[in-house]
Amino acid sequence: MNTTITARRKNLPPEARRAQLVDCAQTLFANKGYEATTIGDVMAMAGVSKGGFYHHFESKEALLEALAERMAVQALATIEPILEDPWLDPFTRLNRILRQLRIRKTQAAPEIGKAFDAVFQPGNVMLFDRIRRAITAIVAPAISRVIADGVAEKVFDVPDPESCVEIILHLNAAAYDAISAAMVERDRGERGPALERLYRIMEMQGIAVDRLLGLPDRSLTWIEPGTLEKLLQLPAGEASAR
The missing domain is CATH 1.10.357 (Tetracycline Repressor; domain 2)
Structure with a gap:
């Protein structure tokens, strides 16, 4: 089950946060396309800071x-x-x-x-x-x-x-x-x-x-x-x- 909505803006263990970011990316890539999706879109959907995102992924390519x-x-x-x-x-x-x-x-x-x-x-x-x-x-x-x-x-x-x-x-x-x-x-x-x-x-x-x-x-x-x-x-x- 996609945990994007229920997990956003909560303190999550590192593996759960990483999985949530992938959940968000999957939803956004599927709806908007990879090229049209920004890292900011993923951060906003997941409710994480820039530092929180880059702690798990170095780039949008790494998310894909x-x-x-x-x-x-x-x-x-x-x-x-x-x-x-x-x-x-x-x-x-x-x-x-x-x-x-x-x-x-x-x-x-x-x-x-x-x-x-x-x-x-x-x-x-x-x-x-x-x-x-x-x-x-x-x-x-x-x-x-x-x-x-x-x-x-x-x-x-x-x-x-x-x-x-x-x-x-x-x-x-x-x-x-x-x-x-x-x-x-x-x-x-x-x-x-x-x-x-x-x-x-x-x-x-x-x-x-x-x-x-x-x-x-x-x-x-x-x-x-x-x-x-x-x-x-x-x-x-x-x-x-x-």
């Missing part, structure tokens, strides 16, 4: 990073049952984890989409990389574990599972320009070549992951029809028929 970390931790909690299911083989486990992470992203998109749109704006590639690294640090160990299990069971052919996961998660950076172009297209009220190109890139990423793991092409489900429309929050009825 903390929000990304929170979401990654929440996503990790949703895949925990898959990780712990003793009846799943490593391939099925990995495929279900990827699907659950896609579901999590699409479910969160309406609430936090505006918060993260900024990382795909021109000149913000360093912010994108900062967010990507924060998420990778949280998610990578779980996926590495699954791949290591697959190597042990000869399901995957990977000499170094940890490095393999780092490469897989870094593939998202290869789609940066395509995502930016699709967002520009969306903001013009269009749905066309940029979105189609993004789908093609995502499909190629899936093939690259299969090959990294020593699997036949298109073994894993990396992207599904309609997923990008949901992530980009295109109007209902325009979902891809791919």
Whole structure:
């Protein structure tokens, strides 16, 4: 539950105050967008002084990073049952984890989409990389574990599972320009070549992951029809028929 309203202007323990600031940032970023939100807006909503804010966060970028970390931790909690299911083989486990992470992203998109749109704006590639690294640090160990299990069971052919996961998660950076172009297209009220190109890139990423793991092409489900429309929050009825 969001604690922003009930906790404001109260003396809170450091961790609770930090969480409250992230709550406020999440609300403001979602409603106003990241670029339009100021640190002053967050301070006012949380009822903290300038010193109180900077005790916890060095910048607005650090706030967005903390929000990304929170979401990654929440996503990790949703895949925990898959990780712990003793009846799943490593391939099925990995495929279900990827699907659950896609579901999590699409479910969160309406609430936090505006918060993260900024990382795909021109000149913000360093912010994108900062967010990507924060998420990778949280998610990578779980996926590495699954791949290591697959190597042990000869399901995957990977000499170094940890490095393999780092490469897989870094593939998202290869789609940066395509995502930016699709967002520009969306903001013009269009749905066309940029979105189609993004789908093609995502499909190629899936093939690259299969090959990294020593699997036949298109073994894993990396992207599904309609997923990008949901992530980009295109109007209902325009979902891809791919």
